[in-house]
Amino acid sequence: MLEISPDKMAGLAANASAALELLEDGVRSEGVLRGLAEGEEFCIFLERGANARTRLESFSAAGLAAGEFVGLVLSTDSGKELANKVHLVLEQLRQIRNRLSHGMMPKFTMHELEVLRDYFYSFARALAHQEALRERLARDIESQH
């Protein structure tokens, strides 16, 4: 229950986006580091989901859930484009977090940070809508019994 599940992908993306925005403003805090780590977690899920879709022998529950999630992302053209960038984004996030945790400034321009921030924000918005709908339906069904 308390583990991060693919259902909470919107939360991961939202926090990564907020952390990157704070970074643009020059804020360094535990929250920023944690938000970046959540962004990495998001990317790993996205990658795992892509693998689960292409390799059918990968049958773990998390893999399937991630696959279902990626199915949602890939159902749109812009989603496909975003998903294709995931490897690069993950690499950039790791670089930023690594430098920050060693007390150094990330080697990124404001514009690059902004692009990264928008990347996560676009996921956060679309997925939150989808997840909220699913949760609301589940609650409706539960309350009828």
Next chain:
Amino acid sequence: VTSNPSTEPADYRALVERILVQLADSLARLQLLLEDNRARFGRNDRPIVARIEQFIDAQIRTQLALHVQAYRAKRDGAKDSVSLARTAYRACAIRSRIEDAHSALRFIDVPSSLPETATLVGRAWEILRASRLGEISRLARTPPAVCLSPLLDPGEHIFGATGGAAGMSVVALAKIDHANPFAWSLLLHELGHRAIRELDIQSETTDDIVRQWVIEIGCDIIAMRLVGPAYYAAFLSRAIVDDAFSISTPRHPSPAVRAGLLIDYIPAWFPTPLRESFHQLLTSRTRAASAAPLQELVPEKAVCKACNQDIAKIVKGKVDILGTPLQEFLDALNNNFNLPPYPQRKYELATRLAVELKRGILIGGVRSTDSVLDVLAQITDERNDAVAGTVAGIAQALCDEPADLFDILNAADVAFSDKSEQLELLVSASGDDLKGDRWKSYRDLIKRQDDLVVASMETASFSSAIRGIATYVE
């Protein structure tokens, strides 16, 4: 249906502030719930509690701190309003994590519901029964029971309906709200469900979804008439942090639709600045989701697993055809209940009580506005006759009457509607990632407010009970 928030300008700063305070309050209450019940946890519970605490702590120290810091950076800088809207939208993601932590409370059998919650529900049910036009016996005498639930949203459950016997009705309150009287008025919506069911009030529309929706809105209006603006305040505070703010399902119209409709049912006498602040909050929340320039990622169509239909297609356009069935349903409600809107004079009294509450004084009792000196002056003038009447007047001017529970809820809302002190405390605590004494002070502030309101309700109910006994003896 007449509200059209899209024509109003949006105030994202006020929205972000309310969202952050609402989320911080919830996390603080979760922490307090576990701390206050520490003595009751046995060996079996402790590992579960430790895990939940760890999770809540991480949410506070990192996620909440992150969003408060983002707000502070924007507030002090010169960021545009879209940027504030983005913060508001992102902060709402914390709610689903609060929901996760809260659902884990089902593994431990704390806390217990407070007797004041049941008293409030009982009082509301009594008023509903008394306002019933025609045969009163059709509404059961026993009020619904109250239980605590691991779900954040209140609900109504029925069980034991067999062989023609009516089922038992239980209203469920979230565990996190067991000592949070600001959320208790939401339970009155659930009483509406029971009353509508027992009286078999039905919408005549043939549209299944609209039929469900008008019942939900009817229950909102019943609750609003019972408790007044305190219901709207509680509903809106919940709605603005909901990811599903603008999402309707076949069973429930979206919080946005409900809040938009309800604002038109706030009594006309309600102070304009407060109505405007509600309206502003609603407008900015409605717009926050669409304010950002990134809209290219459209989610896949959602399909309802129960009926296998595309949700968007099912609910689309229902708002537009809601008007007439809703009006007909409200007419049917009016034909069954003589339930006038919460009156202005009671709200004025609540405003008077709020002044005391804000000073930290219990408001279990309320005194007549006549001063004792005025009544004594009357005795001098009318010494020959009507002495008995003036003695009663003196008694009224000297003694407290028990305050009405709904007035106490409204007084609490008026007293603590200004969140600036809380917000400043939160912003200053975010400097140390919400892990120092300033976060503790924030929590203490929430606890003090909750305790004061609950204690006022307790005093008022005790005083009414004693008075009832005295009248009976007389």
